[in-house]
Amino acid sequence: MITGFITFFTIFAVVGAILYGRRLVKTEKSDAVFGNPERAKGGIHWVVVGSSFLLLSWLYYSWDIAKSFYPKSANELCQVAKVNESLLSLKYLFPIVERQHKSTAIIKRENTNIENKIILIKNDSNLKSQDKEIFIDILSSTKLMIPSLTDERYLEDETQNIINQLTARLNKLTENFPKDTYPKLNEEEKYEINEGLKKQLGWGATGMEVPPIPESTRGLKFHAAAAELNSISDEFFEMRNHNPEYLRKSELIFSEIKEYMDGLDDGLELDYIKDIKKLVRRIEYASIFPPKTLDELERAIRSFDKVQKKEQGNLKTIDIFLFPAGTIVASGPQCSEAGPGRWLPKPSDTFRIFGEMLKPSVGYKMIPMLWYEMMGVNRIVGFILPDWIADIMPGKYPVHNQSGTVDPNFKSKILDIVTGEFEAFKIPVPTGHIWDSFLRVFLGLMLGIILGVPLGLFMGLNRFAKGFFDPLVELYRPVPPLAWAPLVITVFGIDNVGKVFLLFMVSFSIMIISARAGASGTQLSKIHAAHSLGASRWQIIREVIFPNSLPEILTGIRVAVGMCWGTLVAAEFLAGTTGIGFVENVARKYMQYEVIWITIFVMGMLGLIFDLTIRKIIDKTIPWRGKG
């Protein structure tokens, strides 16, 4: 419903915006020549067109438009696919999809094989001439075996009866198929389908591509026909045209082969006779019939095919136009979404699942995406304050007394505070996958800034610091952060500490380099001025060099955020139980394409928010940049 509305709305938007754009070009003053930046100004309507196109392509290629306008079509196409599949093996017997009758093709192929074998045997100088004679003799009689299969005189009545029966069944199916009463199901079959439908999830739900059990009457028709066709073709392919004449000839040949093989050791001869045996067997299993025998059956299949195609009606058109780049029918009875339908989730599903995941009670893997939990202040205090504070307090911890109780003293009370064992009110604390990822980036970045900026400034100002720390930083920095990840995660654990440390490594080097560049780029005259205004060393660093390096530092932070973000997601891929990267990795394992796209979207948004925030901070804190 909504998808359909959006589809129409975006189409109108595109058309409207294009018309508006054309009118604008006509009414616009034309004094701006090509290349004048004025010409590129404005153009919100083109933004509308661009976004609409993006949305439309997404809707179209993910088959969401098809789903919106023809919600049953995929299920019905799936039933058509079943019929096609069942019909295919029967069709292959005749020149319907192939050029020749199957019997003709087999005879041609096997004759050629026998000829080739004979030539091979004749030319093999390693074979004794008496062996050659025996081989060629067997092959010639094998060749003479074929006419016993293709001669109508030898055809048994029983075989002919089965063929007639199957043809009659097909003709009946053709006759009944278009009728409204078809199929007539018995109670058991009806019950089975209804039970299946109850359990069946809708098209596009996670874990379910196209639902296979028929949901409409048209679908049911094709479903039933497919079952009937399967039974017909199974019966047909069980049947062999082994008439007495053929059996007599083949027995002779097999006994000849057996006689020859008796007592034969491994060697060239055994290989040859095995090959020859294979050739004989191939003819035994091939469905070779006399030329006119299957004509009625062929006619029956052709007419059914015509009828079922007619019954498909508009399904064919829907399939061609609304299921781009891959069709359900092509996937056969598995009814999978081939092409973009598989990896490009439908917007409707994606938003629904996103909405579902955002619910704190659902989340992903038992953890909400972004929510809060009530946490006692005592736990926070206990986490922040180290326990040794109690240890360094004067006095001793209390010892239990004779009456079996422990009287708390000052030291034990301090211990209770630093371990968080006291009653306190609760405050909401954010939690969830998004928050975890955000917090890791934030902490890693903050640590990098707090330690990297002073060290970078120091390195920019002091020869010793530069020389001493340079090798350290320059040796670890060029290594891609992810190369450190296995080591860091092993040492610091798969939880937050490891990831924050990894991100700290990333941001630390960037902050050092930018702070250093900022410090060493301070104009000498400013430092001179500060000196002659009576500033001390420390004052110069704090009041001149630091603010002067702020533009570089902030640019460094911006770069570091991007790097940290990229590294974090990859690190969460490697290990851990929370975070956006973790969600994506799990979704990948279960092929939840919707969730994958959601994580991609969330990451993009978070990255954008980070960058916008820093840009705002840059504009606020260093307005003089580029104007000095």
Added chain:
Amino acid sequence: MSDLISQKVNMIFKSTKGETVHALKDITFTLKKGELLTVLGPSGCGKTTLLNIAAGFLRPTSGTITLGNNEIDGPGVERGMVFQQGALFEWLTVNENVNFGLRMKKEDPAKTAKKVEEWLDIVGLKGFGNTPTYQLSGGMQQRVALARCLINDPDLILMDEPLGALDALTREKMQSLVLKIWKETGKTIILITHSVEEALLLGERVYVMAPRPGRIHKEYKLPFASLGLKGDLREIKNNKEFVSKREEILTMIWNMEEEIMGKEI
């Protein structure tokens, strides 16, 4: 008794390649309190080096330079400096720039604010206190730099081509301002310039320096600065004596430049 006395100051730079440049040779002079000295010379004659030594940013290779009996061996508050580009701290407002020195001394903010206001009034920037410095024009920035230096009440003001980057009109106004401040405060000023006219207009004394090695080539004592305090600077420029002095010094510098070029070719 806070005269600036320079005795046989030599400055020799050694480049990393081992070449030596004799930037200053035997600079000896005495500047009495309240005098305004302008220093002229072709580029590369060591004007700025001399100033940097006086400011304490450089240590002379030999010789001493003293201000009121104290040998200069580092930068100090008693020697204020004004730079060519102002060297303002663009992350601070005009007020914060001007009171920078006082803030470094941790003086009482209330008193400081009053002083800042006075000085902004003197340099003609009343009401600009809260403007960020990067929004000021070149002339205004130079006024801020002057105020920032003067608020510290230095004994000696060193000016390194302070008006070099300004347009002609602003420059003239600033020249009057420098003269005004000089008269009102009675500070000792050394002003380096490459404009002969400016040197003559402002300098009670003018040193013309010569390069290779940098030395004082000629000294003038001129009346124009005191004239300028009373009259219009533009009239003085048309003064016959002024014109002849200007031509004389210009020829002198021209010859020096030619000598260098000749040497190089």
